[in-house]
Amino acid sequence: MKLDILAFGVHPDDVELGCSGTILSAINEGKKVGIIDLTQGELGTRGTIHTRYQEAAEAAKVLEVHVRENLKMADGFFQNDETHQRKIISVIRKYKPEIIICNAPEDRHPDHGRSAKLVVDAAFYSGLRKIETAVDGINQSAWRPKYVFHYLQDRFIEPTFLIDISEYFEKKLASVLCYKTQFMALDDSEPKTYISSPEFIESIRGRAQLLGKRIGVKYAEGFISEKILGVRSLDAFIQNVT
Helix, strand or coil: CCCCEEEEECCCCHHHHHHHHHHHHHHHCCCCEEEEEEECCCCCCCCCHHHHHHHHHHHHHHHCCCEEEEEEECCCCCCCCHHHHHHHHHHHHHHCCCEEEECCCCCCCHHHHHHHHHHHHHHHHCCCCCCCCEECCEECCCCCCCEEEEECCCCCCCCCEEEECHHHHHHHHHHHCCCHHHHCCCCCCCCCCCCCCHHHHHHHHHHHHHHHHHCCCCCEEEEEECCCCCCCCHHHCCCCCC
């Protein structure tokens, strides 16, 4: 299946937190979208690998993505090296996305920035035909996406552009809350974490409102592009009420 957009998250729930509103909007427009989780989130303080898989599957249903895979890299210990790059190259060539969205280039969690660089590098190398990959004995053809964007995460980084997700914010939040072990204090025997408090969920809404206000809409998601972006006409810009 060829996809229009392939969203990468180093941990299950990263994509939901960072860009699920944009995914929902794209799918509503008829685009094919997939999610790739690099790790199983096995170092997470709360929950287990089993519960994370269940929660990721539930979130995928909420988002109605066309595919979701887990590359089972080692949470916390994966590296930006040939072995890991080849895994990502293979999945990029498998789905041939026009756009890749991945983790923030720098963030509170060290996995986020490291995975962002890993995906960016793999996306470039995926376009080199002399790097050979094969699936089930069948050689893959080279493929390089047109764009690689980064979503915002815990630390605020000034975005390159914002996408209006007002119509989809509540469904975005529903996809995040599928990760009950991570964001909802269902079991008092589990340790409290940075993301398990109600205040963290409130901050998701607050961030989206803050970004939305900057472009005159209720809710928005922000993205970073390392590449200069162009538009075909001035009509492409959203009307910003000032």
